[in-house]
Amino acid sequence: MILYINCCVRAESRTDRLARAVLQKLGGDYTELKLYKEKLSPLDSKTLNKRTELIEQGDYSDRMFDPAKQFANADTIVIAAPYWDLSFPAPLKTYIENIYVTGIVSAYDENGLPVGLCKTNELYYVTTAGGPYDPTYSYGYIESLAKNFFGIPVTHLIKAEMLDIAGNDPEALLNSEINNLL
């Protein structure tokens, strides 16, 4: 199963267009999770306490764990998020808080080191940027989580950048990246 995690808010989102090209190249059906429709909440004291208690009991039956199970069971993951403030929009961070559940996506071995539990083989991070793209706080962060904690061995960055620079032709830049994929 391909899981498409869509964190694009604008109706005419260029990041979403680039991600659809990635999905087309991957072929097959995909399940789309629209983060702006899902309205997941950041962990607060109530949900964090509840979650900690359930994890301690080894009880993962609560619906609060459904997003983590869906993430861990995907064969391929495509995340689309525009480059915002050197990073990505807040709903993606909220999503990560919700899916990063010890015992579902990750565990600790006898030496206290993280071991990934995800079945996922590949993760694609798709983004577009108005200026030059620095991956440190977006793709770099997701890549580190995927490889070091979730057990996802291969990650890819797909990007189009410099789209909002005066004098640039954003359509041509975006289409060139799309054509490179297809």
Ligand SMILES: Cc1cc2nc3c(=O)[nH]c(=O)nc-3n(C[C@H](O)[C@H](O)[C@H](O)COP(=O)(O)O)c2cc1C
């Ligand atoms: C709230 C916000 C923050 C942004 N921050 C940055 C930024 O830090 N660096 C940059 O190069 N572009 C930035 N941009 C421009 C977007 O990255 C660019 O327009 C992108 O293509 C938007 O993607 P979309 O078409 O999928 O919405 C920002 C745009 C918005 C709306």
